[in-house]
Amino acid sequence: MSTSSSPLDRERAHLDSSRAALRAMREDAEALDIRDVTANWVNAEVLQRQIDDRIKALADLSHTPLFFGRLDYLHAPGVDLAEGAEGEQFYIGRRHVHDAEGDPMVIDWRAPVSQPFYRASKKDPMDVALRRRFGYTGGALSAYEDEHLSDPAEVERTSKLLQQEIERPRVGPMRDIVATIQPEQDEIVRSGLAGSVCVQGGPGTGKTAVGLHRVAYLLYAHRERLARTGTLVIGPNASFLHYIEQVLPALGELEVRQSTVDDLVAQVEVRGTDSAEAALVKGDARMAEVVRRALRSHITLPDEGVVVVRGSRRWRVASYELADIVRELMERDMRYGAARDALSQRVAHAVLVQMERAGEAPDDRVQDAVARNPAVKALVKAVWPAVDPAKLVLRLLSDAEFLAEHAEGLLDAAEQKAVLWVKPARSTKSAKWSAADAVLIDEASDLVARTHSLGHVVLDEAQDLSPMQYRAVGRRATTGSVTVLGDLAQGTTPWATRSWGEALAHLGKPEAVVEELTAGFRVPSDVIAYASRLLPSIAPGLAPVESVRENPGAFEVRAVSGAGEVVAACVRALEREGSVGLIAADSRCGELAGALGAAGLTFLAPGEETTAESRLTLVPASLAKGLEYDYVVLDEPAAVVAGEPDERTGLRRLYVALTRAVSGLQVTHTSPLPPQLAPRRA
Numbered sequence: 001m002s003t004s005s006s007p008l009d010r011e012r013a014h015l016d017s018s019r020a021a022l023r024a025m026r027e028d029a030e031a032l033d034i035r036d037v038t039a040n041w042v043n044a045e046v047l048q049r050q051i052d053d054r055i056k057a058l059a060d061l062s063h064t065p066l067f068f069g070r071l072d073y074l075h076a077p078g079v080d081l082a083e084g085a086e087g088e089q090f091y092i093g094r095r096h097v098h099d100a101e102g103d104p105m106v107i108d109w110r111a112p113v114s115q116p117f118y119r120a121s122k123k124d125p126m127d128v129a130l131r132r133r134f135g136y137t138g139g140a141l142s143a144y145e146d147e148h149l150s151d152p153a154e155v156e157r158t159s160k161l162l163q164q165e166i167e168r169p170r171v172g173p174m175r176d177i178v179a180t181i182q183p184e185q186d187e188i189v190r191s192g193l194a195g196s197v198c199v200q201g202g203p204g205t206g207k208t209a210v211g212l213h214r215v216a217y218l219l220y221a222h223r224e225r226l227a228r229t230g231t232l233v234i235g236p237n238a239s240f241l242h243y244i245e246q247v248l249p250a251l252g253e254l255e256v257r258q259s260t261v262d263d264l265v266a267q268v269e270v271r272g273t274d275s276a277e278a279a280l281v282k283g284d285a286r287m288a289e290v291v292r293r294a295l296r297s298h299i300t301l302p303d304e305g306v307v308v309v310r311g312s313r314r315w316r317v318a319s320y321e322l323a324d325i326v327r328e329l330m331e332r333d334m335r336y337g338a339a340r341d342a343l344s345q346r347v348a349h350a351v352l353v354q355m356e357r358a359g360e361a362p363d364d365r366v367q368d369a370v371a372r373n374p375a376v377k378a379l380v381k382a383v384w385p386a387v388d389p390a391k392l393v394l395r396l397l398s399d400a401e402f403l404a405e406h407a408e409g410l411l412d413a414a415e416q417k418a419v420l421w422v423k424p425a426r427s428t429k430s431a432k433w434s435a436a437d438a439v440l441i442d443e444a445s446d447l448v449a450r451t452h453s454l455g456h457v458v459l460d461e462a463q464d465l466s467p468m469q470y471r472a473v474g475r476r477a478t479t480g481s482v483t484v485l486g487d488l489a490q491g492t493t494p495w496a497t498r499s500w501g502e503a504l505a506h507l508g509k510p511e512a513v514v515e516e517l518t519a520g521f522r523v524p525s526d527v528i529a530y531a532s533r534l535l536p537s538i539a540p541g542l543a544p545v546e547s548v549r550e551n552p553g554a555f556e557v558r559a560v561s562g563a564g565e566v567v568a569a570c571v572r573a574l575e576r577e578g579s580v581g582l583i584a585a586d587s588r589c590g591e592l593a594g595a596l597g598a599a600g601l602t603f604l605a606p607g608e609e610t611t612a613e614s615r616l617t618l619v620p621a622s623l624a625k626g627l628e629y630d631y632v633v634l635d636e637p638a639a640v641v642a643g644e645p646d647e648r649t650g651l652r653r654l655y656v657a658l659t660r661a662v663s664g665l666q667v668t669h670t671s672p673l674p675p676q677l678a679p680r681r682a
């Protein structure tokens, strides 16, 4: 038993008083009476929502400790280190808590004074005398661990608490890593809002985690600006977004939009699919020029002048003068729609000049009226017609001649044939648009009217995007910055990214810094070593991930005779603690679902939340990306490879599937393994 003055007791006392302070902060927020300060009900509603959000953010969650670390500075931090700069000892947690006097009890992990918690080392102690990490058991503070960073006599050790946190079993959605962000990750998390960053990292190196924490950090450091401009996290599919959706709210950020690329560009209903060949051409950056040419082909030079009748007078602008205006607008860097509006104003201006010459004194209202005059409208309609982006793309995909005219010198005959619909659609409503078509429409829309740009966009699993998709994301961040996260070895689309330089150019952020993460937090060493045997075939330049897990992992490859034995492997995995994922080629999932059902095992679909009662998920290989399970049973590697159009993509899909395991992997197979994974002779 510890005495009443033991350090642990003192820390528990600080936890208790911090929780009491948080309670008081929440009660203050709840007691706010806004009736007197709001002038109308709209304001009242907005304000009340903000207060409700604050109350929610001030909740004391029993499973998320209020603080996880403590820093004792050698000296009081300088005044430039804003929050709580007068103190020398800081508790670091998920959110800021202050006492009745306004003095900090817990400092937000994102505040400048918290930074040494993540970055300080024996080599660079950053003025920190003591770094203390706290361990919790079921919400109760149960342990602590000290590092005296400025004491040269103390030897550097790896933190046990850190190791425990990394190795703990996974159940439920993704959790934040705020207590254990590593120095190289922290550099990315805290890099400035102005610059774009691209992170290449193998499976489980924390890319997704880093991207989400970066959003939380940026929202803290640039709250007002980002509240105005908005932030967006883009992920590969709905199950992935569901898996990660809890992380930002856990960090107190409720306002971040999450979307797939497909949803981002969903102006039309997607009901069709493309052949790989068609999708490859449609996703190629050359299509941007095809669309641009097709749009501009609507502009013609007028061959007649325009006559505007006002009262008893007629004003005439000659065709050569109109042609000059049109030519000048074509040369300007303006959107098609904006230039169209400008055209009527320019013509009106030409009329006004004549009026002035004739001794009249027209004002702006006259110019507007002339711009709306039927003759001017008719002229604009004839020489610069309104264009519907979907109709434009529909015509490109339906009309071989129209496509040929605008694809000349860009797409060869075979490529043109690949993108043309076999059965041309009659209307934008009845067309069976594919995901790639929707991106083309998005491109056309942006040429007509500028797309709204956000303050910051995080793009996860970026390696799977086509150049046209990169452009679609890039135009949503023209005035903001981007965090691009990906792994070239995990690209499983026919158009997968070959180099980050190329991808960043398509995004419009060629200046972005490319960082690499190499320490693996998910996959145990034996499993990553096995999966890395595929690397020379799928991404020759990339180095294998180095697992930071101490446990090499349970790993087994087993030849089996059928689905019954796969089910048995799942049963064995379920005997252990944590979640279990049975990953299989999409084509095999039906049979396996039947076998699991017959054995009385219930299972979830990816994205459905695992719980202590329901821990088994049947995962089609095509949806495994980004997810993780404590134990993975990987069914029939050869079928996973065969499920893709070519061998390299198949092996990449297999690499993704092999790297979902946190604690152990069982590979079961009836067919021979791909040669890279075949048993090696001793």
Ligand SMILES: Nc1ncnc2c1ncn2[C@@H]1O[C@H](COP(=O)(O)OP(=O)(O)OP(=O)(O)O)[C@@H](O)[C@H]1O
Pocket: 165, 166, 175, 176, 177, 180, 181, 182, 185, 201, 202, 203, 204, 205, 206, 207, 208, 209, 210, 487, 490, 521, 522, 625, 626, 627, 628, 659
């Ligand atoms: N610093 C850390 N401390 C503790 N856990 C971490 C840390 N960094 C990452 N992790 C954990 O490692 C796992 C993998 O992280 P994450 O999913 O972000 O990796 P990833 O690089 O996006 O992987 P993939 O390429 O497979 O999608 C997650 O469970 C995450 O919480």
